[in-house]
Amino acid sequence: SDAALDEGVQPAALEAVMAFDDRELPVAGLRRSLPDGDLSVWWVTLDLPEAYRGDLEIEGWTGALPPQVRLGPMAFTGTRHDLALQPGQACLTVCGRGQFDRLKLTxxxxxxxxxxxxxxxxxxxxxxxxxxxxxxxxxxxxxxxxMEKVAASGGRAYCQLDEPVQWVEWAFEVPERRAYGLLLRVASEYAEVTREFTIDGRPFPGERVGVSMTGTGGWCRSRDDWGWFEVLDADGRPATVTLEPGRHVLRLAVTVGSQNVDQILLRP
Ligand SMILES: [Ca+2]
Known part of the structure; x- marks a missing residue:
């Protein structure tokens, strides 16, 4: 109320929890009563030993408007965010007129x-x-x-696939119902490249399984640096997906490292 402000009432301390993979981190906060409603801000510090790609969820948000989220230089609005974080310490803040049950970063x-x-x-x-x-x-x-690349099939490849929240999709037609493996012709100067694939929205080769490929020594600017890779399953065997006849969509999302892609095969 106005009276509360006039009397210099201190903001109320808030306590919450962030489920950070298999850990629980304490989240601190403050709530201030304002003439037009309560305004709250929460904060939690994340210590990341390595680059981290995760999904942030603000569970049970009660506000009429979505919360504002800040993390380092990034700012978002809403209760779900796809985050790509660099190693080091990062302070996450959530601000808004409402409350949540907990923060979850997976x-x-x-x-x-x-x-x-x-x-x-x-x-x-x-x-x-x-x-x-x-x-x-x-x-x-x-x-x-x-871009035009040395020794590329059709003369060109898909390039500048660099950033962790970047993705690309390819639609393709399946002539007959079969189990197909996934092969990619790629090039990269990076020692290791990690990608996330889905086929028709379903994770491939499995739920929350990334695919890593080694570097090939270059970007095919002046020589043939292309290398072929086959996606394997958890047991180290060629991963397959059974597809019905018709149109399907393969999505590749960047996780770690930059890589050019020339050609992709779905091999029965
Ligand atoms: Ca090509």
Whole structure:
């Protein structure tokens, strides 16, 4: 109330919890009564030994308007956020007119399955569904770019796929119901590249499983640096997905490292 403000009433201390993967972190906060309602702010400090990709959720938000979230230089509005964080200490603040049950931050990928590098002379064969990566069907707000590259199939590849919240989709037609594996022709100067795949929105090769690929020594600017990789499952066998005839969508999301993509095969 106005009287409370006039009398210099101190803000009320708030306590909450953040479920951070398998840990629980204390969240501190303050609530101030204002003439037009309560305003609250919460904060929690995250110590990240390595780059972290996760989903933040503000569970049980009661406010009429969504909360405002700040994390380092980033600012968001809403109760769900896809976060890509650098190593180090980061202060997360949540501000708004409402309350929540708890904050939840969950690592995007529980583990990473190394893809197998295939022979350099790997090539499409009869029965393969062939996707030229430079012709995506959809992209994130931050877009990649089709560029001419040495030894690329069709002369071009999909490049500038760099940032952790960047994604690209390719639509493809399946002629008959079969189990298909996933092969990619890629190039990167990075030692390791990690990607997250979905097919028709379902995680591939599994729930919260990332796919890592080794570097290939370059970007195909002046020489053929392309390498073929096959996605493996948890047991180290070629991962497969059974697809019905018709249109399907493969999505690749960047997790760690930059990589050019030339061609993708769905191999029965
Ligand atoms: Ca190509």
């Amino acid at each position: 690592r995007r990928m529980a583990w990473t399955a190394p893809a197998r590098r295939l022979a350099a002379d790997t090539a499409p064969r009869p029965g393969d569904i062939v996707i030229e990566a430079e012709a995506p069907s959809a992209e994130s707000e931050q877009r990649g770019q089709a």
